[in-house]
Amino acid sequence: MAFNFSDIVTNNDLLERFQNLFEKELIDEICNAGELRKIAEYTELISIGETITHMPLIISGSLKVMTEDKNGEELLLYYLELGDTCAMTLKCCSSLSKSVISAMTEEPTEILFIPVKYMDLWMVKYQSWRSFVLESYNSRMNEMLEAIDNLAFHNMEERLSKYLRNRAKLMQNGKLKITHLQIAHDLNSSRVVISRLMKKLEEEGVIKQYRNRVDLLEFLF
Template structure:
């Protein structure tokens, strides 16, 4: 675990902090689709991603989901940190987008490391900054972009996260992520196929050029 942690965070954290993380952290290896956190749960630890990707979702009053952002290697979730520090329930849902390795850091260490390690403080502040920018980008997309542009951006990001041009999500799953309907998403995907941007298959979508 320590070698993987150094590869992901060695350029951020000093060795003393990495050693502490190894001592108190809990290593987890989860499969694609695994629900790491759900809305309404108390948060007792903060994730540090070693490999893979996690998608973070919000839910409206009707139970419909909206994709907020992805977490990748070297990231953490500032919303999780906020819940940890405030001993409050989670307002997000976190699901493994790919097979993922991570270390869960106990909440009791948050304040201690913030005072003890400058690198930890900088990491937390940068995480807040990055997640805020991603949330603003999501808000701008909803407010200003048409659904076809949002869908193209979504497909591009999916391909980047999965490091390939094959997307295995169903039309309904994409609709959930984009807070739309399956009928609308299917129509837009068919339109993209007709102009040669993608190719639709029985169980997956192949990106040709976006």
């Protein structure tokens, strides 16, 4: 699907967002170079080992970024959302290497794909692009530091409730469409453990659960 600037303007407040972020010429270049695609939920966009050809810019929805540990277990790195781009991809662009991450959607998502060849070009040409990339690295770094802190210093129950809150924020919805098994995967735990903790949270009145769904009762927008 060819990228059309007016599409974005009508579908999103992206123009406004971009105007604050990038100079006009860069916005024009982004529009020319990028391809806007609507991705269905649960679509794998890239897997480990593939060559990176495009860089994603999230317009709406979200993108789950994972890597693999030595045993081939999936490891959740972070979620990308509105206006985010993938730091791991940026890293790979300059070295033309293969992807060390996999990424998939968990909800319908719009992404603007930009060929990687523009990355170096824009880095030199636009100061706003440099800031954007740097800022992107920064926030991803902070997110991962927080994740490490979580792993190292907090028990499963805390990790679980944080996970639920983060997801609700990400989805802009306190009603989460998710199973205990999926949660267990993301937290590198087992389904049984999650089920027990979830029951505890329910008894504490924090959540209400149904099949394939959990509502955060205290969730505020």
